[in-house]
Amino acid sequence: MAQxxxxxxxxxxxxPVEMARRNYIFDxxxxxxSLFGYKQIETPAMENLSTLMGKYGEEGDKLLFKILNSGDFxxxxxxxxxxxxxxxxxxxxxxxxxxxxDLTVPFARFVVQHRADLQMPFKRFQIQPxxxxxxxxKGRYREFYQCDxxxxxxxxxxNEVELLSLIDYVMEQLGINVVIKINNxxxxxxxAEVIGAEDKLVDITVAIDKIDKIGLENVNKExxxxxxxxxxxxxxxxxxxxxxxxxxxLAVLSDLLSVSDQGMKGIEELKEVLTGISGLEPKADVELDxxxxxxxxYYTGTxxxxxxxxxxxxxxxxxxxxxxxxxxxxxxxxxxxxISFGADRIYDVLNQLELYPAEISASVKxxxxxxxxxxxxxAEQVISKLRRAGISCQLYPDATKxxxxxxxxxxxxxxxxxxxxxxxxxxxxxxxxxxxxxxxKTLTVDELIKTLS
Amino acid sequence: MAQxxxxxxxxxxxxPVEMARRNYIFDxxxxxxSLFGYKQIETPAMENLSTLMGKYGEEGDKLLFKILNSGDFxxxxxxxxxxxxxxxxxxxxxxxxxxxxDLTVPFARFVVQHRADLQMPFKRFQIQPxxxxxxxxKGRYREFYQCDxxxxxxxxxxNEVELLSLIDYVMEQLGINVVIKINNxxxxxxxAEVIGAEDKLVDITVAIDKIDKIGLENVNKExxxxxxxxxxxxxxxxxxxxxxxxxxxLAVLSDLLSVSDQGMKGIEELKEVLTGISGLEPKADVELDxxxxxxxxYYTGTxxxxxxxxxxxxxxxxxxxxxxxxxxxxxxxxxxxxISFGADRIYDVLNQLELYPAEISASVKxxxxxxxxxxxxxAEQVISKLRRAGISCQLYPDATKxxxxxxxxxxxxxxxxxxxxxxxxxxxxxxxxxxxxxxxKTLTVDELIKTLS
Numbered sequence: 001m002a003q004x005x006x007x008x009x010x011x012x013x014x015x016p017v018e019m020a021r022r023n024y025i026f027d028x029x030x031x032x033x034s035l036f037g038y039k040q041i042e043t044p045a046m047e048n049l050s051t052l053m054g055k056y057g058e059e060g061d062k063l064l065f066k067i068l069n070s071g072d073f074x075x076x077x078x079x080x081x082x083x084x085x086x087x088x089x090x091x092x093x094x095x096x097x098x099x100x101x102d103l104t105v106p107f108a109r110f111v112v113q114h115r116a117d118l119q120m121p122f123k124r125f126q127i128q129p130x131x132x133x134x135x136x137x138k139g140r141y142r143e144f145y146q147c148d149x150x151x152x153x154x155x156x157x158x159n160e161v162e163l164l165s166l167i168d169y170v171m172e173q174l175g176i177n178v179v180i181k182i183n184n185x186x187x188x189x190x191x192a193e194v195i196g197a198e199d200k201l202v203d204i205t206v207a208i209d210k211i212d213k214i215g216l217e218n219v220n221k222e223x224x225x226x227x228x229x230x231x232x233x234x235x236x237x238x239x240x241x242x243x244x245x246x247x248x249x250l251a252v253l254s255d256l257l258s259v260s261d262q263g264m265k266g267i268e269e270l271k272e273v274l275t276g277i278s279g280l281e282p283k284a285d286v287e288l289d290x291x292x293x294x295x296x297x298y299y300t301g302t303x304x305x306x307x308x309x310x311x312x313x314x315x316x317x318x319x320x321x322x323x324x325x326x327x328x329x330x331x332x333x334x335x336x337x338x339i340s341f342g343a344d345r346i347y348d349v350l351n352q353l354e355l356y357p358a359e360i361s362a363s364v365k366x367x368x369x370x371x372x373x374x375x376x377x378x379a380e381q382v383i384s385k386l387r388r389a390g391i392s393c394q395l396y397p398d399a400t401k402x403x404x405x406x407x408x409x410x411x412x413x414x415x416x417x418x419x420x421x422x423x424x425x426x427x428x429x430x431x432x433x434x435x436x437x438x439x440x441k442t443l444t445v446d447e448l449i450k451t452l453s
Numbered sequence: 454m455a456q457x458x459x460x461x462x463x464x465x466x467x468x469p470v471e472m473a474r475r476n477y478i479f480d481x482x483x484x485x486x487s488l489f490g491y492k493q494i495e496t497p498a499m500e501n502l503s504t505l506m507g508k509y510g511e512e513g514d515k516l517l518f519k520i521l522n523s524g525d526f527x528x529x530x531x532x533x534x535x536x537x538x539x540x541x542x543x544x545x546x547x548x549x550x551x552x553x554x555d556l557t558v559p560f561a562r563f564v565v566q567h568r569a570d571l572q573m574p575f576k577r578f579q580i581q582p583x584x585x586x587x588x589x590x591k592g593r594y595r596e597f598y599q600c601d602x603x604x605x606x607x608x609x610x611x612n613e614v615e616l617l618s619l620i621d622y623v624m625e626q627l628g629i630n631v632v633i634k635i636n637n638x639x640x641x642x643x644x645a646e647v648i649g650a651e652d653k654l655v656d657i658t659v660a661i662d663k664i665d666k667i668g669l670e671n672v673n674k675e676x677x678x679x680x681x682x683x684x685x686x687x688x689x690x691x692x693x694x695x696x697x698x699x700x701x702x703l704a705v706l707s708d709l710l711s712v713s714d715q716g717m718k719g720i721e722e723l724k725e726v727l728t729g730i731s732g733l734e735p736k737a738d739v740e741l742d743x744x745x746x747x748x749x750x751y752y753t754g755t756x757x758x759x760x761x762x763x764x765x766x767x768x769x770x771x772x773x774x775x776x777x778x779x780x781x782x783x784x785x786x787x788x789x790x791x792i793s794f795g796a797d798r799i800y801d802v803l804n805q806l807e808l809y810p811a812e813i814s815a816s817v818k819x820x821x822x823x824x825x826x827x828x829x830x831x832a833e834q835v836i837s838k839l840r841r842a843g844i845s846c847q848l849y850p851d852a853t854k855x856x857x858x859x860x861x862x863x864x865x866x867x868x869x870x871x872x873x874x875x876x877x878x879x880x881x882x883x884x885x886x887x888x889x890x891x892x893x894k895t896l897t898v899d900e901l902i903k904t905l906s
Contacts, residue, residue, distance in 0.1 A: 016492035037847030044464035156850035394490030
């Protein structure tokens with residue numbers, strides 16, 4: 001007898017209940033994307049390794065799942081590489097393809113490959129799984145979905161405003177209270193510039209981020225250790241203690257960054273985006289947060305991050321503007337801005353707060369009990385009519401004991417059980433039992449449809 | 454400058470228009486599955502090779518995409534296998550995982566792995582891509598979607614009736630005229646039995662299938678060459694020339710197979726299924742076809758195949774009953790019946806017959822022209838209201854020349870263009886231009902929403 005089968009670590013099966021919930025999330029996001037004018041594309045799970053390699057850093061290259069060439073995969077293998085066990089070269093010789101690691105690189109590849117067919121600005125969305133050979137841990141999987149929306153081919157900050165509005169809309173639809181935090185890479189660069197520490201951008205943002213946790217004294221100590229001058233540390237203090245409304249923060253920043261062109265450009269961009277989104281009266285709080293420093297190695301302007309207010313969990317959505325999406329594929333100068341919804345974390349938030357609508361169910365509304373051949377035939381005909389009226393229902397396929405069928409109905413959590421026995425067959429009626437209230441009524445088929453619609 | 458990027462052969466990018474059409478098909482099928490009580494599951498793209506290998510025959514093993522182990526993939530490699538270039542053994546030593554080849558084996562694995570959590574009968578559906586290292590050719594891809602619905606844990610033929618009704622419903626929803634052909638493996642076995650050629654089941658079905666094309670004489674010649682006796686050939690003749698209604702065919706078969714228990718069992722099953730489905734007054738023709746012999750190595754009862762009437766194309770849906778889905782994973786005796794919609798062929802049929810509803814569009818309904826900062830801000834506010842009313846729309850993000858923006862609207866095929874210029878801004882109105890009729894009206898925001906809803 002075979003061993004009980006299993007699935008690769010870091011991957012998941014999704015049960016019907018989980019699927020009903022995930023579909024609710026994905027459908028909500030997909031509908032919102034379409035409403036906002038983003039157009040769906042799909043790209044293959046497998047990309048050429050030449051497309052993927054070198055795009056995610058050295059560590060990323062290792063985390064790509066590579067696919068062994070079909071047929072004689074040893075054909076191109078160099079004997080020397082084999083003797084030296086040069087894994088990187090052997091991988092290249094035995095594998096031409098890999099699984100996509102994110103949706104951004106395939107999107108960039110798509111834009112370059114199909115540029116002749118695309119209208120710019122091009123607003124695309126994509127909801128597909130990605131694969132990473134990361135060490136699996138709680139909340140981190142080797143296969144997970146990304147839900148990305150991007151606009152490319154337009155520098156306009158109206159795109160940023162639209163994406164913030166999209167986030168606000170989706171979160172409102174899902175019932176999640178959020179803070180949308182925004183920042184601008186140019187402001188961070190400006191800060192580093194004015195304090196004379198342009199090479200310490202990352203250290204500075206790390207320090208800003210820690211202020212609430214460890215206090216000003218300790219942050220300053222860390223900055224000293226990183227090699228920042230006393231003068232720089234003194235200049236940074238107003239930023240470390242930045243507080244109040246977005247307007248207050250912008251005032252302090254304007255003051256401090258007045259000598260930095262890029263810093264002032266960043267402030268101007270932030271002002272424009274904040275004015276734009278506040279004019280749309282978002283339900284979410286939109287908060288300028290200079291400690292926000294995600295994706296510093298590719299974002300060039302706006303940086304966005306979304307936190308759920310009522311659950312302790314990392315960022316549930318993020319994004320930003322990048323100035324050169326497709327340069328690596330030989331198409332320079334294409335600016336874009338995009339966001340990515342973290343479907344798995346959103347799923348966790350909805351589960352914790354029990355925010356799923358009551359209609360979300362994996363089960364049919366009505367189960368028809370099977371009393372034997374003739375009754376079942378009649379039930380099939382009634383079922384056929386109900387389905388045409390959009391009512392989900394099914395016949396219990398076997399004419400087993402009533403008790404077993406009712407146990408099935410209970411376990412499945414169906415709302416109604418319909419019975420067509422000898423009497424109902426003769427009368428052309430259906431007995432309908434409400435499984436919650438226990439109430440039972442005898443109805444004609446028309447009445448049944450009316451009751452269940 | 455980098456080379457223009459490409460995707461692996463046999464894979465596809467899907468453009469927004471293609472996605473809108475594919476979503477229409479998948480959503481139609483998904484809604485139907487739910488209406489009929491099938492519950493969605495998803496399984497990982499990667500399965501352990503131990504789950505996949507040996508399930509699709511020797512040829513199938515070769516067509517599996519294998520994933521190189523992460524980290525030191527040479528660790529478990531046997532030097533002898535390397536010297537002998539034993540590809541099969543090396544694959545096993547370097548790869549633990551592969552991409553799923555179909556949805557049936559992962560489903561069987563799922564049922565065994567989660568049996569404690571499943572209610573039987575378990576009705577599942579699954580819509581996910583599969584991967585095969587087949588030689589790509591017209592209409593055959595290395596990545597394609599399967600849409601499967603199966604019931605396991607019930608022998609009842611009501612399941613067959615339901616699946617036929619489901620096919621009929623989906624095809625009616627999609628507007629495709631079809632013939633649903635059904636047969637029964639037991640009838641084929643019975644035929645082979647009564648003509649004394651039980652080992653020639655495949656030759657016989659191939660012959661039956663050819664009768665329309667090459668005629669009785671040539672078929673008999675072929676059967677002789679395959680080693681069938683003159684007696685067997687004579688006995689087979691009434692089947693080769695089987696015609697008329699389902700009832701007529703069943704009468705001839707009953708006569709011929711009266712001495713075969715399994716043949717008569719098959720006829721009884723066919724009768725029951727045909728009676729059941731005809732009682733539901735299907736739109737599709739349902740036709741008994743003894744030449745139908747798909748999946749003879751795993752189907753054990755009913756065999757189903759669906760042909761489009763108005764397009765020359767292979768089967769667009771198929772399925773059947775199997776008696777032992779999960780035996781290979783150590784859980785014997787679980788019977789099931791299932792169907793699989795061929796999404797790619799259905800897509801081709803809908804394209805050829807232009808059967809997509811007019812509403813299917815990748816574009817927004819309304820494009821707002823951008824006349825500059827103040828006007829665009831106002832447009833954003835109107836857009837926000839429209840979206841909340843469910844109307845898809847967007848702002849052209851850049852305040853470029855009107856001509857360029859109108860060209861974009863045309864290329865995108867939007868139905869309406871909305872204009873908020875100086876006058877409209879002052880009046881609090883919107884000018885709405887119908888891009889088909891050319892008609893233009895000035896409306897308040899409330900009127901705009903009413904017009905577009």
